[in-house]
Amino acid sequence: MIQVFIGDDTGKARLAMERAILSISGEGATNVRRFNDVGFEPQVANEAIFEQNLFGGQNIVVFDSIFDAPEASGFYTAELKKSPNHLFIRETAPNKDILDIFKKLGDINEFALLKKVKTTPTAFALADAYCDKDKKRSWVLYRKAIADGEQPEALHGTIFWATKLMYLTAVCDKEEAIVGGVSAYKYASYVTWSKKFLQGELEANLRLLKDMYHEAHRKDKELECSLERFLIK
Numbered sequence: 001m002i003q004v005f006i007g008d009d010t011g012k013a014r015l016a017m018e019r020a021i022l023s024i025s026g027e028g029a030t031n032v033r034r035f036n037d038v039g040f041e042p043q044v045a046n047e048a049i050f051e052q053n054l055f056g057g058q059n060i061v062v063f064d065s066i067f068d069a070p071e072a073s074g075f076y077t078a079e080l081k082k083s084p085n086h087l088f089i090r091e092t093a094p095n096k097d098i099l100d101i102f103k104k105l106g107d108i109n110e111f112a113l114l115k116k117v118k119t120t121p122t123a124f125a126l127a128d129a130y131c132d133k134d135k136k137r138s139w140v141l142y143r144k145a146i147a148d149g150e151q152p153e154a155l156h157g158t159i160f161w162a163t164k165l166m167y168l169t170a171v172c173d174k175e176e177a178i179v180g181g182v183s184a185y186k187y188a189s190y191v192t193w194s195k196k197f198l199q200g201e202l203e204a205n206l207r208l209l210k211d212m213y214h215e216a217h218r219k220d221k222e223l224e225c226s227l228e229r230f231l232i233k
Helices: 010-024 042-050 078-082 096-105 121-131 135-147 152-171 174-179 187-194 199-218 223-232
Strands: 002-006 032-035 060-064 086-091 107-110
Touching: 002 010, 002 096, 010 060, 010 086, 010 107, 010 199, 032 042, 042 060, 078 096, 086 096, 121 135, 121 152, 121 187, 135 152, 135 223, 152 174, 152 187, 152 199, 152 223, 174 187, 199 223
Parallel strands: 002 086, 002 107, 032 060, 060 086
Antiparallel strands: none
16 A cells, blocks of 8 residues: 655645554554655665565555655656555655656645745845854844744745755765755855764754654644754754
8 A cells, every 4th residue: 555645734744644654553564664865775765665574464664755865866666556565655746757656656645735935035144154053143143034024934944955955965976966956056165064064963953853843833832942942052
């Protein structure tokens, strides 16, 4: 069985996916493997997809937004339908070709897209200060952006994107990083900034930012306060 969850409302999409996973977790599926864009390895993921459960049940394999990993290019194919396990896929905005593949794989659950928020110059300046590890300047710009009416969701998205671009320049060569979304114009800047962080630190920050966003939507935590603490920690 394969279930696919798509749309920009990531909070609702993930919540629906987790509920679907829980609904079958008592049907003999004893092993759960999860993959996202951080450190994604196609070979390991394929092994999990086709791995037989030693106890006779079905494993659960979850793919949560792997599109951001350059290694994920071409990963989703019709071959996934041959898996003996339960597969759960969540992606934000698959293109037409991937969407056609998803339609062949299984049930698609679509969630309403969130309004796109225009990024302001202050938000870009904040991202630069964060990448430069300037906590004081980051905090000042963050408070200014909030005072000017910027939404915490938009600022969070800008910080997350900057972290992802630093991670890409840290682990990929220039050509791969550009394919992954780093502009050729900004590549040199992100390479320089990425050297201010350990690779493990960038990976941890990506996870923290992801968890922060979902906790804010699932548990009604204040994203504004959580992001502020993140910037000055």
